[in-house]
Amino acid sequence: MADNVVSLIRYHGIESVADAIRLCGGFAGLRSGDRVLIKPNLVGWDDQGPYPPWGVLTTSVVVEGLCRALRDAGAGEISIGEGSVVCKTVGSSTGVIFDNLDYGKLTERYGARLIDFNTGEHDEIELSGGHKLKVSRHALECDFLVDVPVLKTHGQTKVSLGIKNLKGLLKSESKTFCHHADGLLEELICKLGKRLPPSLTMIDGIYGNEQGPLHFGRAHRMDLLIGSTDVYAADLLGAYILGYVAGEVDHLRMWSEGEGRPTDISELEIRGGVDPEDVRRPLKWDWEWVEGLYPQAFAKKGIGGLYLPKYDSTLCTGCSYMFNPLMLALLSLGGREYDGYEFLTGKKMRPSGRAAKTFLLGKCQCDLNGDNPDCGEAVPIRGCPPSMDRMLEALQNNGLPVSRVEYDNYRRHVMKRYLKRPEEYPLSDFYMGEMPGLGGL
DSSP: OOEEEEEEEEEOOOTTHHHHHHHHHHTTTTTTOOOOEEEEOOOOOOOOOOOOTTTSSOOOOHHHHHHHHHHTTTTEEEEEEEOOOGGGGGGOOHHHHHHHHTTHHHHHOOOOOOEEETSSOOEEOTTTSSSSSEEHHHHHHOSSEEEEEEEEEETTTTTHHHHHHGGGBHHHHHHHHHTTTOHHHHHHHHHHHHOOOOOOEEEEEEEEEEOOSSTTTEHHHHEEEEEEOOOOHHHHHHHHHHTOOOOHHHHHHHHHHHHHHOOOOOGGGGEEEEOOOOOOOOOOOOOETTTTTTTTHHHHHEEEEEEEEOOTTSSOOHHHHHHHHHHHHTTOOSSOOOEEEEEEEEETTOOOOOOSSSEEEEEHHHHHTTTTTSSSEEEEEESSSSOHHHHHHHHHHTTTOSSSSHHHHHHHHHHHHTTTTTTSSOOOGSSSSSOOOOOOO
């Protein structure tokens, strides 16, 4: 492994992937016949409205570029694996995403095997400090692991790059454990990356996601690829291009402190002829909040008496899928004052004791605060995660006449802003087969 060596190039077609690999010496550790596992970021799907994949999912053109380069380099069996969010109510699973993007084409063209980490065998590994996590056996048995994150921000960890993408190798219970009530998320991400360092990290920066990591943020066309056999070096450069230095991202800070690694990209050997300053594009990682108590959007719309505290690191990906729909549903109420309704999420939030009603989003909150007398009247919204219909019903039955209108309009708005610029945001970067129907958009 060549520490601190990173390739940074502009994407100009599928052949760019091989260029980025060559420049960083990405296949130096690849032997003929090696079993290769490619881990893209296919975090989840949501069929409650038109789904914009830009900046959310690893592009299929980069995954195919890797398959082609691996085949040409003499790799043995090539597998592509992910453990996407499983949620029937929004139509999400690994298999659904493989099917929707037509990953079967990669099997036809390169013999790639498609693996769902949510099924099959998992083995327990121990991290430094004694924490134990269960990891897909495929990740432990492969000879060469290729980590393919998206260049995106994240509402809990500021950035989601190569180190964070490895969390997708975990069994679902271990993913949930990472969102521990003691705030261990970034510590465990850091330790997992050190325990299972990828052989090659290829950050897909064709699109960058602002206010990510999901489809509620805004994707920007950036046309970049960042490659390295050193996942920390790749992430250090990726974070810098997104506008963040190592000291601002806890899991990168922990890594640098623990390993004595550089915190400044000036110490990286950057190959490819692209100046990071020329392509740096600071992107916001968070939405605007009023003293952490409710979104700025509530104040702008004149909604008072509703308290939706900013989620913390204990909120799992499943429930995070429902947080923005909840916020948008509340925005459908219009401007008026309410009688002190509080909404709690994650594994450690406690009621303020001032609310007339306290809504508990998801199983963890229902278990934690269901009998808490400080809730006033507790309103459980059960599920792991709860469905959109269950959320709306709970709100409507408790004095909040919400509707899906704001949410559905927002979904259409997000999709339309990309479809208006098809030359900049082509669906063909993701869909390998027939383009999806878009319901008249």
